[in-house]
Amino acid sequence: MAAVAVTIPKTAKRGEVIEIKTLAAHVMENGFRRTQTGELIPRDIITQFVCTYNGVEVFRAELYPAMAANPLIAFTTVATESGTLELKWTGDNGYTATHSASITVS
Amino acid sequence: MDRRQRLHGHAQRQHYRQLKVFALLLVAVLAHAGEIPLAERRSGYDFMSRETRSMQDDETTNPALFSLMEGETLFKTECASCHTDMKGVAARYPAVKRGKLVNLEQQINVCRTERQKAPAFAYESKELLALSAYVGRQSRGLPISVSADEKHLAAGRTLFERRQGQLNLACSQCHDDNWGKSLAGTPIPQAHPTGYPIYRLEWQGMGSLQRRLRNCMIGVRAEAYAYGSPELVELEYFLLWRARGMKLETPAVRP
Numbered sequence: 001m002a003a004v005a006v007t008i009p010k011t012a013k014r015g016e017v018i019e020i021k022t023l024a025a026h027v028m029e030n031g032f033r034r035t036q037t038g039e040l041i042p043r044d045i046i047t048q049f050v051c052t053y054n055g056v057e058v059f060r061a062e063l064y065p066a067m068a069a070n071p072l073i074a075f076t077t078v079a080t081e082s083g084t085l086e087l088k089w090t091g092d093n094g095y096t097a098t099h100s101a102s103i104t105v106s
Numbered sequence: 107m108d109r110r111q112r113l114h115g116h117a118q119r120q121h122y123r124q125l126k127v128f129a130l131l132l133v134a135v136l137a138h139a140g141e142i143p144l145a146e147r148r149s150g151y152d153f154m155s156r157e158t159r160s161m162q163d164d165e166t167t168n169p170a171l172f173s174l175m176e177g178e179t180l181f182k183t184e185c186a187s188c189h190t191d192m193k194g195v196a197a198r199y200p201a202v203k204r205g206k207l208v209n210l211e212q213q214i215n216v217c218r219t220e221r222q223k224a225p226a227f228a229y230e231s232k233e234l235l236a237l238s239a240y241v242g243r244q245s246r247g248l249p250i251s252v253s254a255d256e257k258h259l260a261a262g263r264t265l266f267e268r269r270q271g272q273l274n275l276a277c278s279q280c281h282d283d284n285w286g287k288s289l290a291g292t293p294i295p296q297a298h299p300t301g302y303p304i305y306r307l308e309w310q311g312m313g314s315l316q317r318r319l320r321n322c323m324i325g326v327r328a329e330a331y332a333y334g335s336p337e338l339v340e341l342e343y344f345l346l347w348r349a350r351g352m353k354l355e356t357p358a359v360r361p
Contacts, residue, residue, distance in 0.1 A: 003172055003175065005166060005171050005172070007166040007167075021164075021166055021167055023166070023167060023169060023171065023172075025172040027310075028310070068307065068310055069169075069310035069311060070169045070172065070310075072161075072167055072169070074167070
């Protein structure tokens, strides 16, 4: 289960700066910790986050082991035209999560 | 009276005066060391950074959100056939039920094992944290209103004020006497459990009040009481009574 929570304004004025807030449920196991018996816990993190706006990439983030669990990524973009925003997280062990939202620009 | 006697008398008077000053100082220190006056109580929220506070306040970025979502699903499938409105419930726990003091987590498990004939959830399991967070959320903003059961309160207070562990520290020495000062760079809060279960950044996840209490006990090198032990529930009860009237913030974010 890849749960995400995303906040994107539904409407905006053309040229307006909009804030997109995302939260992805993930343990972000850094790969350096060991169990009580000394075995290494394998790394399990989100490695990449990409946001496209009508197919054009507007934001990309690369994530590393020092990121906390349930990473919160907030960023801004300019509302240019009505359409959809596609968000995609990818990570270790085949983790993927997607979210899409439409925005009406007037 | 010859000169020597007079001198001696003078020295004695001075000695009494010093004693009196010392006694006054002692009284002042003792008075300070007591309980925090009701009006001066502050939630742990007030000691947090601006960033952490906004993380808690904004429901879309509060990381306890995932636990709340899971709790809502669980509640709707497991509990909703009997329970509808849980507003204010979390503000009344721990409570004495059938002669026994139980906290919210224990009451959820009583409901499961006795009425649903289902297995109890383990302490700190995702399910139990999710359900208690979801039920707690319904009371967000309401004043904490636990009953005042003398016997259990006294037991909880004794534990709060008793020195324990290799560091030989009582809860009250930090949280009553020295709140607001720093311990290894972090402010010492007043220990009002206003937002449990919490999302603690240090844990990178959710945890109950008992987990937090056990943390502190391990911190003073004491042997922590087991989850669900009567001592921990009594301590929880005393702490919530101590925070009576303060607003519930569940689910809170703490550093």
